[in-house]
Amino acid sequence: MTGGRTRTGRPTRTGNAESAGAAAAVRVSAPATIGNIACGFDVFGMAVEQPCDAVVARAAPEPGVNIERITGDVGPIPGDPARNSAGAAARAVLEMAGADSAGLALELHKGIPLAGGMGGSASSAVVGAVAADQVIRAGLSRRQLLRCAVAGELAGSGSPAADNVAPALYGGIVLVLPGKTLQVVELPVPDELWVVVVRPHLETRTEDARRVLGEHVPLKAAVTQWANTAAFTAGLYACDWDLISRSIRDVVAEPLRAGRIPGFARAREAAMTRGALGFSISGSGPSVFALCRGRETAEDVAAGIRWAFGETAALDCEAYVSPVNRDGVRVEDVKAEED
Amino acid sequence: MTGGRTRTGRPTRTGNAESAGAAAAVRVSAPATIGNIACGFDVFGMAVEQPCDAVVARAAPEPGVNIERITGDVGPIPGDPARNSAGAAARAVLEMAGADSAGLALELHKGIPLAGGMGGSASSAVVGAVAADQVIRAGLSRRQLLRCAVAGELAGSGSPAADNVAPALYGGIVLVLPGKTLQVVELPVPDELWVVVVRPHLETRTEDARRVLGEHVPLKAAVTQWANTAAFTAGLYACDWDLISRSIRDVVAEPLRAGRIPGFARAREAAMTRGALGFSISGSGPSVFALCRGRETAEDVAAGIRWAFGETAALDCEAYVSPVNRDGVRVEDVKAEED
Numbered sequence: 159m160t161g162g163r164t165r166t167g168r169p170t171r172t173g174n175a176e177s178a179g180a181a182a183a184v185r186v187s188a189p190a191t192i193g194n195i196a197c198g199f200d201v202f203g204m205a206v207e208q209p210c211d212a213v214v215a216r217a218a219p220e221p222g223v224n225i226e227r228i229t230g231d232v233g234p235i236p237g238d239p240a241r242n243s244a245g246a247a248a249r250a251v252l253e254m255a256g257a258d259s260a261g262l263a264l265e266l267h268k269g270i271p272l273a274g275g276m277g278g279s280a281s282s283a284v285v286g287a288v289a290a291d292q293v294i295r296a297g298l299s300r301r302q303l304l305r306c307a308v309a310g311e312l313a314g315s316g317s318p319a320a321d322n323v324a325p326a327l328y329g330g331i332v333l334v335l336p337g338k339t340l341q342v343v344e345l346p347v348p349d350e351l352w353v354v355v356v357r358p359h360l361e362t363r364t365e366d367a368r369r370v371l372g373e374h375v376p377l378k379a380a381v382t383q384w385a386n387t388a389a390f391t392a393g394l395y396a397c398d399w400d401l402i403s404r405s406i407r408d409v410v411a412e413p414l415r416a417g418r419i420p421g422f423a424r425a426r427e428a429a430m431t432r433g434a435l436g437f438s439i440s441g442s443g444p445s446v447f448a449l450c451r452g453r454e455t456a457e458d459v460a461a462g463i464r465w466a467f468g469e470t471a472a473l474d475c476e477a478y479v480s481p482v483n484r485d486g487v488r489v490e491d492v493k494a495e496e497d
Numbered sequence: 498m499t500g501g502r503t504r505t506g507r508p509t510r511t512g513n514a515e516s517a518g519a520a521a522a523v524r525v526s527a528p529a530t531i532g533n534i535a536c537g538f539d540v541f542g543m544a545v546e547q548p549c550d551a552v553v554a555r556a557a558p559e560p561g562v563n564i565e566r567i568t569g570d571v572g573p574i575p576g577d578p579a580r581n582s583a584g585a586a587a588r589a590v591l592e593m594a595g596a597d598s599a600g601l602a603l604e605l606h607k608g609i610p611l612a613g614g615m616g617g618s619a620s621s622a623v624v625g626a627v628a629a630d631q632v633i634r635a636g637l638s639r640r641q642l643l644r645c646a647v648a649g650e651l652a653g654s655g656s657p658a659a660d661n662v663a664p665a666l667y668g669g670i671v672l673v674l675p676g677k678t679l680q681v682v683e684l685p686v687p688d689e690l691w692v693v694v695v696r697p698h699l700e701t702r703t704e705d706a707r708r709v710l711g712e713h714v715p716l717k718a719a720v721t722q723w724a725n726t727a728a729f730t731a732g733l734y735a736c737d738w739d740l741i742s743r744s745i746r747d748v749v750a751e752p753l754r755a756g757r758i759p760g761f762a763r764a765r766e767a768a769m770t771r772g773a774l775g776f777s778i779s780g781s782g783p784s785v786f787a788l789c790r791g792r793e794t795a796e797d798v799a800a801g802i803r804w805a806f807g808e809t810a811a812l813d814c815e816a817y818v819s820p821v822n823r824d825g826v827r828v829e830d831v832k833a834e835e836d
Contacts (some may be wrong), residue, residue, distance in 0.1 A: 200728065201720060333731065333742070336720055341741065343731050356750055371716060373715060374716060375715075376714075378712075380722065380723070383676050384536070384537060384725075385673070385675050387724070387730070388541070389674055390727070392672065392730050395730075396734075410690065
């Protein structure tokens, strides 16, 4: 590895697009994320170690952003940088930096399954924004990068929600406060916290998943939900596993969405009987997640969930088992012209 | 003071009703409380230093609970111990302790204004439960005392909610998790946190205040609310004043209830321009509260709120300024037969 690995949640370089020695090529990766974390619909998100999206970006002579290649789980992702979350986020960075004449060529690798509820669009937006910032040495702040990545997420997925973007950028477990200020609270991550994400081979659409919720929530369910977001937060600060476990419940979205995931109830049962702290839908699904204390339990829970989806619904799955990703976006193999 | 002051949130004496040397007379007081704390409708509550309800209880020859006198802000409080929250809570203790033959005489002093939204009924329930436990030396656990006080609150106010009862008993700032288990999470209290409670002379009914809410909440408001309960919790743990301030907002109940309190908008404006962290309705009103950093700001905010109610709505008020009460229920001047 020539350039080493640096965290860019807090950018490590500053400068501007016109300075000499701009990076020739940079590889940036950002992790999959779990939106909602059960109780915190649209406000909680957490990053996992695997899978990741990545981009290789280099300066190009022609102004603007050009997506040269998309590999991996490509599906129907548009190559048009205005409608692709990585491209749109990169464009937002050029615009914010006032780098009208800068040119950027991107090769995007989609490691995160499409339409899985694992924040793939948000991760692409994050790598697009950070890669652009690195290549043109714009030196944008974390908050500015977040704003650009959210613009990318909006272009790519149609949603301006930051509950996937923020953890993909910052890592860890975050609380995103609603409103235009994009305020993000980074919550403590207990050392032994492990995450299982399982994606059954099943396609659902985020827009459908939103529509099924309607525009109102029963007051009683809402009270339970806001008690649980407070309890989950307290559980993380106090490292109180019982409280964490008790609060990973979604009485608002899950009851309306779980029916779209065959085998969901059995998968939950499999997870909980194997010692998961909690189990729910990842984002708008169809992926599911479980939080566990320790690797061994997590491996066992993952096997149980896979088994349940196969047995009950004849669904193949990918399962990812990892600790919480604490770093967020990563910049690797930076090759500057001075090298 | 003969018996000193002890905390009984965690009971300091054990024994049972039949043991020799049961206390002849005990004085127990419990503080007013602010339910909801803006964002946490039905789940957050906090105790203040003033005002308080108190009871003087002594063993009596005839079995059962007898309320001999009610002083202070008496209003329409029933003397029938089955419908009076202190009496009903005391009865629940006798029953839980299996003390069928025990007799208890209560003198109840209502220091907390009636129907003010300051948790007066809950405080009476707490003093009733703890006084009974002390006099008969039942040695009930905190959780058992909470359960008995909630039974008293239900008898007195018609509501089984514990968001006033729990802070009156434990002190501090608490999160009450919905459900039959009555789980209470005690949250950290920043040292400089001061509280202003102002009660305009205006009568409203808790049941009306509930009815106005309806049974559904707009999803968007609910999302804001559960972001804010998480943010308030994080703010308390991290002692982050900005976050605390940003999260003391109620977009669910306050918009529907504030119209019942003349001068509310001006009172808020007066509080916020004088540096309050946040301002909202205390419980179901008509009292309002403000959280402040430090005594000086709190005194200034209290004066501003009083002025606004007087100026705008020609309403007299009582204002109470205190730090958060950290002790909850207090047992004073215990005179045991051995003395």
